[in-house]
Amino acid sequence: MDFFILMLAIPLVSGALLTVVGERDWAPNLNVVASLGTFLAAVGLTAEIVANGPRFAFGEQFFIDSLNVFFVSLTAFVGLTTSIFSGPYMRNERDRGRLSKPRLRLYKSMYQLFMFTMLAALTTNNLGILWVAMEAATLTTVLLVSLYRTPASLEAAWKYFILCGVGIAQALFGTVLLYFAAERVLGAAGNALLWTHLVDVKAQLEPTIMALSFIFLLVGYGTKVGLAPLHNWLPDAHAEGPTPVSAVLSGLLLNVALYAILRCKVLADGALPEGYAGQLMIGFGLFTLLVAAFFLSRQKDVKRMFAYSSIEHMGLITFAFGMGGPIANFAGLLHMTMHSLTKSAIFFAVGHATQKTDTQLMEQIRGLIRINPLIGWGLMLGTLAILGMPPFGVFASEFMILTHAMKHYPWAIPILLLALGVAFASIFGKVQPMVFGETTAKRLPHAPAITPVFLHLGLVLMLGLYIPPYLTRWFHEAARMLG
Amino acid sequence: MSGLLTLDLLILAACAWLVTGLLGVFAGRATGFIAGLLFPLGAVIGIGVGLLGLNALGAPTQTAVLAIGLPDLPFHLRLDNLSAVFTLLLGFAGAGISIYAAGYFAKGDTPGLGPLCFEYHVFLGSMLMVLLADDAYAFMVAWECMALSSFFLVTTDHKHEEIRRAGFLYLLIAHIGAIAILLSFGVMTGGEGDYNFAAMRTVELTPTWTSAAFLLALAGFGAKAGLVPLHVWLPEAHPAAPSPVSAMMSGVMLKTAIYGLLRVSFDLLHTTIWWWGVVALVIGLLTAIFGVLYSTVQSDMKRLLAYSSIENIGLIAVAIGLTLIFHAYGMDALAALALTAVLYHCLAHAGFKSLLFLCTGSVLHATHERSLGKLGGLIHPMPWVAWLALAGIIAGAGLPPLSGFVSEWLLLQGFLFSPGLPHPWLNMVVPVAAALVVLVAALAGFAMVKFYGIIFLGQMREPALKDAHDAGPWERAGLVWLALITVLLGVLPSTVILRLDAATQQLLGAGLANTLQQQGWWMLAPISAERASYEPLIVLVSIAVTLLASRWLVRSLFHGRVRRSSPWDCGYHFEGPRAQDTAEGFSQPIRRIFEPMFRMQRHFPAARDKQPYYSVKVEDHFWYWCYLPIARLANWISAMIVALQGGRIAVYLMYSFITLLLLLLVARP
């Protein structure tokens, strides 16, 4: 059977199934099995693409090339590990009385549907469907964020819904404008929103319209990426949702939104004067980086802090893609991968830590390394990795971004330096006492799932020291496609 | 070496260290196994590394490419003479410290020995990789691994808040420094992302960019080495770490920063501009003066040594500055002299500072006390440590015939020739700097006397000190090893410099070997015997001979009778140990003379105090001048920026709206 169809069908079907049986004791296992199936299908699809090159599906509506297949496999992988992590995590939440059975059902089904929407958004060739999938992803995650039904979580979900809804409406306006521009070249046939067609004629697209369109798309999807000053929903949603949701929001959803921007940037680059789109992205990237770094120093809630850290990294990645060129694009893609893996690992560790200490306030979390050395080390190493310490892979991409910026955008260096320094001081200064020191915490009935944490960190460590050649080729090809 | 190159063996050694560390992790709580087997194993590897470094000096450059690293940029490794010098240093100093550590950690009072063993050996391995790295990425990875592993070592005893804070400060400054280094590499990058050093050597840069690269490197490596004003982590981190770790950091790790600075300034950047030298010289002098003054007023023995390390790094930076100035004016023979001083002082400092830190470790183990005010008279229960520490302080004070003097002497010789510089005011001002260098050296003597006199001499300030015990056999072996290095470096400078010559030849194309070879091996005369010479062996032997002869003569001509009695003390009734100078009292002249240099909070007892006490707290001006304003500024900015997240959804929507409008109206192409 077609790997692609399998990959989309498994989460859709299992999502529907879990709506019915999601409260059973074995439902978490089903969740894991479904995610595993999705992952295996994604691996199969990847192998197929690597072997045979890009392909279409459902006519020309879906298109898988080396750029998105990389995101697909990453998404499926993090989806799998998060589902593993969420098993014991959600059991603990249930035992603590924070979640009822219907909510568990809702969680699992929405989780699978969320995976489906993201995979659909990544693989679609139609920019309209991309928009639809993104909106659907928002809707599913709104329900996930408000899962606890506490005032705070409702408030967070409401803000998330409204801000992202408005943002995505702007993206729709951008899409309409893009269609408008494309229609003039490709005609009113249904393929005027198909990326593969658009990219062939990108040089002929009307610059005036494309500029407007890109602005709308950037602001729209940028809201979802968390670019400052459009980021305000992000820390609230991350902090108030269940931790597995924070992990996938940070690790995956932001990537998917950025992916959407990248696809649009390729078109805008073709139509617009040299570097216009890039400069917009550089501006947003730097501003985001700086703002997020300063936000970090004032955080009290651990998940909120790492949410800001995600914003910061999204800023850095946007900056990298804004610079463009093979090295910076490569670095951007690498950084996205590393950030996904590391940040989700951090959220896993944070999830267990907050459960053990029964608080998200950092000043009340102390001595994790005594409560559970693995969680403590996981959080410590994850934090160091996300802060760009070698030998972890985040450093590899930061290395390329910084050296490249030094060469081509030296004026940005002070900003980068300031932001990275402030971020380091803020995050590390807060995590260190959480991990070290003495503690007063208790044991939990369900043993935490530590494997995902160290699996991710192990991967990040490996990629910092050694990137397998096929991965390199793949990255290079993707970077080349981005121009 | 037939089949395997020296470089391959060194890579194997790094791996061996890593494996040793991993064994430590798996050994977990088996203290005996870790301390009794793994650390000695690490020491053996260290000796191997040292010998390989020695072997590589003067040998042709070797290169290797590993299969790991970034795509298109596998790890490039290279062993040339400069790395060989520092490899030698790492191997031999590391071996001594490891031997000592075997005894130090055997007592089992260190929490988490397994991870510690891992971090320790990763630390060693990553330092080796720093020295061997031949591309920016490999260098940075090794560099940050070094920072990270040493950070974990510093925070070994993380129960204490101040230790955590020290570790945090250390890692923060190390990280910022690393970014600066990275940017320096970014400037030097050739073409489109050619990060290996071979490419950087060939890149032609404009003077502005070259200077930017140099200044970034100076800042980055300076942060690691502890140059003012980036030194603040050092006096916090070194005391916090277990003593073998402090020794390793002070003795070896700081030198990797010097290595990096030399690598960038003389190897990667192939042009030199004279004012770089002035910058390095001035910063070095400031660092040295600052370090030594603060070192004299410390009350914590490890902080005292930490500040003394700052001082020594300052002196090394002065020598680097001098080298740069000479090199920029093409006076390469003199540049070689100054560079020899740099390398020699690195070696010497590695030996004696490790030795002294390890001695504090033994004192700490024996007394559980770091504060000088609660020590004293330890020469009686701990004669081994005390006598070996004496070698350390003589070298540390820069006195003949031990190692510290040789490099100072070379440095001053370098200064003596600076009036020959073809620059109108440089040739006048630079010699005056020499006077400050001497002031620093003399003050270092003050600090060392304070350190030694208060810890080991006098009466015991606390009764519990009677129960102190001397260092165990492993510890003794480590101390003896380092003391031996200190003595050998002190008395055989010519032999050592002939070895180092390969490195100066490589960097400057000039060296001291030609002149030295014409003279005896016991004599050090860098230019010619008429101009300046120094024969430490003669000094040592003649003092020793006089000592023995006079003792023998006095005893044979007169007698050797000894009686014991209470001290005379000018006829006063003999007071207890509290009549001695405290650590604070001893440094009172310094505080008084250099008052503006210190930020002091003093409390004087009033006449009617029921319980009068005197206290003085000396703090670093730089905290108040540099760091706190920055912290406050950052705090203020973040307070401003945090207002963005005010909680009102309408305001959030407005941001989005305004962004959109701005982009639509202003930012259209």
Place this chain on the structure above:
Amino acid sequence: MSFSGALAQLFAIALALVLAPLLSGWVGQCRAWLQSRTAPPLLLPYYMLRKLFEKDVVLAHNASSLFRAAPFVIFGCMLLACAIVPTLSTDLPFAPAADALALVGIFGLARIFIALAGMDVGTAFGSLGGRREMLVGFLAEPALLMVFFTLAMIAQSTSLATIVETLAHRELIIYPSLAFAGVAFTFVSLAENARVPVDNPATHLELTMIHEAMILEYTGRHLALIEWAASLKLYAYSCLGLALFFPWGIAPGDNILALAAAIPLLLLKLAIGGFLLAAIETVNAKMRIFRAPEFLGTAFMLAVLGLLVRLLLEVKV
């Protein structure tokens, strides 16, 4: 190493050992005369040494092995210093062992040992003395080195033999820098040798003493060696000053005749120098310890001025 060199060396050492206490005695005598006191015998230091050598050593209970070793080390250092300073001839086998910088180092080594020995017993005075000695040391050393720097620039060498040779056998050129250096050197010598106005070798007044405070606990042969070493130090400094600023008459090389002629000249110069020292000590008052930095600071400034004068006026660019 020539025969006459070896001879000169041996002779210089022997002369130092013999003359040093005599010089101290001579200074003491001159002081007494100048102060209208009855002078002690010229050979008093020798009697003192003999008496001390014969006495038992009384050690404090708390004295350590370092305390017992220090006098010998200090004595060794001072003797080595005397062997290095070109007193009679510039052709000394020991001269290459240490140049001017190393000589400062050797004095420093002795200083450290005496300061440590002072702290060893753990009395209030001992550590007080040690601290003050180190204070004087770190103030004096830079000034001394600046003096040497000025001279080294004239001679293009730091080797004492070469410096003296250059200065002694040159055409008569007036070096203004030498005047500055000479005054600075005098200041430093006074401080280094525990002389008025920095210290008073003849007092045990608690608040003022430096050198004496450190050696309070020494007795018997140890004290003898220390006293001997102190007079050797004075001798070394005197000879150094004479050799650097009044170098005439020092034998140039392997010339036995010149060597023979150098001895009476040296004696004469020492006698005059000793008298001048006594005069200085008589007309000055001991200053407070915290005036010492000003005093030595002046010396340092003078030395730097000498250096600058040298660079400004005498070097042809």
Place this chain on the structure above:
Amino acid sequence: MNAAIPLSAQLINLFAAVILLLAFAMLAQRRMLSLVNLFAAQGFCLFLATLTAAVTTGQSHLFYSAGLTLLLKVIALPWILYRLVRQLNIKGEVEALINIPTTMLVGIVLVMAAFNVALPISELSHTITRGTLGIALAVVMLAFLMMITRQKAISQVVGFLSMENGLFLAATSATYGMPMVVELGIALDVLVGMIILGVFFFQIRDQFDSLDIRHMEKLKDN
């Protein structure tokens, strides 16, 4: 502009103008039920505009689009909103954060800005409805403004939906609608979103005893 504008274009322009007018009316409206009515009216105008375009060009998918608009925007959503307003018992005044005259002034400036931005693009359009692109943008902006100035959660949602109307108008006016699959997807999203929101309102009221968004300002950093 062309001298002879076809009737259909005139009609579409007229409907667009009415939509804009209704957007202003919504901005000024204080009563919740009237707001929903106005929203339904706006949807109806959109339906008429789309229908006119469909009739004029004869493109089949525009008919579907018009039908969809009618179903969703004129019938389904207003109905849901009515029910919500009733069940949640939201009476009377809708309080604005900024007073209404100021809002209107800002709105007028926005319309000018929107026309200005859309002008160069409209000239490129070859459809009969090109002039409406500026109006669509203005409607989006006004809806945005309404969301910023309103304090009740439900009026924010109405603003959000009104923004969707603007987008649909843009799609219709500039390009005669998006591809069918996309339009269906968008419609589905909007509908599902509305249902989720409905559920949400009840939860919010349970937790906060009010639908006033001023209660939802707890999550902040300063």
